[in-house]
Amino acid sequence: MSLLVVGTVAFDEIETAEGKSGKILGGAATYIGLAASQITNDIRLVSVVGGDFPHAYLNLFEKYQIDTEGIRIIPEGKTFYWSGRYHQNMNHRDTLVTALNVLADFDPVLPPAYRNSKYIMLGNLTPFVQKRVIEQLESKPELICMDTMNFWMDACWDDLLEVISMTDVLTVNEEEARQLSGEYSLVKAARKIQMMGPAYVIIKRGEYGALLFYREHMFNAPAMPLAEVHDPTGAGDTFAGGFMGYLAKVDDTSFESMKNALIYGSAMASFAVEKFGTDRLVEISQEDIQQRLIEFVKLVSFDL
């Protein structure tokens, strides 16, 4: 089934204890799209870049059969740029530069062919932009998943709640779930968020995995413990890409299917962090993915 991905396409510049990335391809939609493309096809990408965005990167998306008609190029503008430095333990980072550039005035226009998309992944963006995408859909999609962050809770609470009410799945991290709900317990937080609209709430816990809440059910997807974490940038977006890629592929939004989707998301995220930026995502094979999925099964299986 078709998967519409909306989010940033950017230049990132990352520094870790192990080295510097230089200026590389980044952005939420990039990670989401590339991760999903390892699992499903018919992916449409909506974003905005400047005249400085290399054709080679557009070609990369096309190579992974990601439709780029929805990537608006503003020739006189510059592409969104982010640079950050990770602390030794990779759990904390300092943002060094955020230059919104063309993203500042982004008003997405969906190409007509995108307006019947069945699976919608709204990457972290201003709630206004996320809402504008939903409004342009001409048929009711199977599933809308949105990611957001604490910044929008501080900056535009009402807009944020409005978009959340229009979605089926919300992905947030622990801190964001607590801020959004006013509850410390993740169980209580998820219940409150479910009452805001989304039937499914996914709480991302980084190296500890993710929790899925649906009605009174809970599912815990572990993260794969890794000997080397090279660059955590984009792990959450890659997770979302694997998650939505799986759902679009199987075209089934049951709770059982959602659980598998979380494992796919976790598997894709476990690859993403192994190299700088998208380097590992564009290198892995289908065999690598299948092998990692087997490792996930082993990681949690027991027989009481």
Added chain:
Amino acid sequence: MSLLVVGTVAFDEIETAEGKSGKILGGAATYIGLAASQITNDIRLVSVVGGDFPHAYLNLFEKYQIDTEGIRIIPEGKTFYWSGRYHQNMNHRDTLVTALNVLADFDPVLPPAYRNSKYIMLGNLTPFVQKRVIEQLESKPELICMDTMNFWMDACWDDLLEVISMTDVLTVNEEEARQLSGEYSLVKAARKIQMMGPAYVIIKRGEYGALLFYREHMFNAPAMPLAEVHDPTGAGDTFAGGFMGYLAKVDDTSFESMKNALIYGSAMASFAVEKFGTDRLVEISQEDIQQRLIEFVKLVSFDL
């Protein structure tokens, strides 16, 4: 099979955002013993208390068929006392008072009947005391599991390494695993600790669960997400009690059995935090435990 538990039996006084416990029964061996007693029998407890220790608490142990011959009572001494205050989020606590009292000179003497114990749980204590217990065993046990903490890494490194080398299972938290190994990655940390002696390394991650490492294998036991956490005191010890209780009951130390034991430990810990001190542990029924185990199965099950 017989389970020997060595550790503190204490008075605790706990303060959380929800209230104060008053002076209650605490200590590592208490939590370990009570948790294990829900799963297996033939539990022997080695500890030391003062003349101020109520007979009612000794009777409580006996009620749970925990042998108390190994609890030395020093009439003129006072029982180990700890008090602490938890922060709002329960993940941090301040120790208000630590009074070692009779624990300061604790030199354990195993009653003759304890010296052939098959499963040995060494609760967090000075490595010297842990070693003295191992030295008094007259037959090789099936399994020795030890818990420790960062304090001993700072205070008596060589003693600690010597005891670690004599054990089969080491339980530490993430920070302790990193300090002990000098490795940030838990995968690398566990490998290094395995080379110090223990074939099995368990890394406790609190509300995120626990990881078990054995040779090149890993197993992730989740923690049960809870709506209410009343008092986290003793959760790690309760986990160890459930873990060793299960192993002693099934008398099987295979990796498959260890995985189940981790789930039992996680289930017992999930009860312990629901009320102050040991209140919940002495209240639950076998049906409660079976129900919680089923919830753990549901929490991690998927069918790719």
